[in-house]
Amino acid sequence: MTYPPDYSNPPPYPEPQGPPGYVVVKAPSNTPTVTFTLMGITIITFLLQVISEYTLGGDLPANLGMKVNELIVGGQLWRLVAPVFLHGSILHVGFNMYALYALGPGLEKYYGHTRFLALYFLAGFAGNVVSFWFSSAPSLGSSTAIFGLLGAEGVFLYRHKGLFGASAQRALINVVIIAVINLVIGLSPGIDNWGHIGGLVAGTLFAWFGGPVFKVEGINYSPTLVDQRESRDAILAGVAIGGLFALLAGIKVLL
Numbered sequence: 001m002t003y004p005p006d007y008s009n010p011p012p013y014p015e016p017q018g019p020p021g022y023v024v025v026k027a028p029s030n031t032p033t034v035t036f037t038l039m040g041i042t043i044i045t046f047l048l049q050v051i052s053e054y055t056l057g058g059d060l061p062a063n064l065g066m067k068v069n070e071l072i073v074g075g076q077l078w079r080l081v082a083p084v085f086l087h088g089s090i091l092h093v094g095f096n097m098y099a100l101y102a103l104g105p106g107l108e109k110y111y112g113h114t115r116f117l118a119l120y121f122l123a124g125f126a127g128n129v130v131s132f133w134f135s136s137a138p139s140l141g142s143s144t145a146i147f148g149l150l151g152a153e154g155v156f157l158y159r160h161k162g163l164f165g166a167s168a169q170r171a172l173i174n175v176v177i178i179a180v181i182n183l184v185i186g187l188s189p190g191i192d193n194w195g196h197i198g199g200l201v202a203g204t205l206f207a208w209f210g211g212p213v214f215k216v217e218g219i220n221y222s223p224t225l226v227d228q229r230e231s232r233d234a235i236l237a238g239v240a241i242g243g244l245f246a247l248l249a250g251i252k253v254l255l
Contacts, residue, residue: 028225034113035104038120039097042142045085046093062086066140067128067195073253080132080249084124086140096142103149110156110212118238119211123148123203126245130198133252139192147196148203150179155207160214163225202241210237 045061052060065082072079087093108116127144154175161168179200187193211234212227 028109030109030112032105032108034117034120035100035108038104039100042085042087042093042097042100046087046090049086062088062140066138067131068138069132069136072132072249077249080128081121081125083128083140084121084142084145087142088140092141096146099146100142100149103146103153107149107152107156110214111152112212115210115212115234118234119148119152119203119206120145122206122238122242122245123151123199125242126202127195127197127199129245129249129252130201131192131195132249134194135192137192139195141192141195143192144195144199145203147179147182147199148206150175151200151202151204152207152211154179155204155211159211163214163216198245202245205241206237209240210234 049059049061052058065079065086067079067083068076087096104116107119111119124142124145127147128139131139131144154172157164157168157172157175161172164171183193183196183200185191211229213229214225215228216223217226218224
């Protein structure tokens with residue numbers, strides 16, 4: 001949000017190890033197209049913010065899109081999503097893009113492009129809805145979505161402890177430590193910790209009910225990872241979680 005958390009030591013994504021006595025199972029090889037596209041759009045948006053500051057005397061993109069409670073109540077509902085592309089400084093956007101680069105490719109590899117994109121925007125939207133409820137201060141930044149990725153990674157590692165072996169336990173501990181540290185940092189003045197919490201909750205929920213659940217098949221001949229989660233289940237989870245936070249936003253607008 002207003003100031004980014006510190007992701008200077010992101011947890012590594014281990015490679016699947018497979019059952020003892022069998023060959024190593026290689027992970028999916030999806031190119032992180034969505035991650036790099038989100039990074040590109042966010043960086044371009046920040047450049048437009050800087051240009052408008054120098055040419056128009058004000059930050060036009062931020063004025064049009066940042067979370068401002070009074071304007072959301074007035075009908076500008078896009079301000080519950082648009083803040084994920086807006087940032088307050090080069091340090092702010094730099095930290096958040098580093099976090100997206102550290103967390104995004106590993107998750108996108110296992111989630112696939114569409115489900116990863118849904119995770120990112122669900123977390124960003126939910127974070128801004130929770131901030132809308134509990135913080136009156138204007139805010140902007142992709143930290144809402146980043147915290148959602150952090151929660152999703154924790155769920156993924158927890159579900160696949162047997163697949164990744166001992167390295168999953170270490171990575172999971174790192175995820176918890178990073179989340180706790182950054183939530184504590186978020187207690188500082190000027191940081192919208194409510195947005196972080198909302199993004200973390202939504203990302204965790206979507207990962208639990210709609211994220212991939214891998215099993216190893218064909219271990220005797222050609223071991224492969226197969227996602228047991230039905231596409232329908234992921235869609236229902238996304239609709240349910242998005243609908244829940246949309247309902248919360250609607251109630252707040254009407255109060």
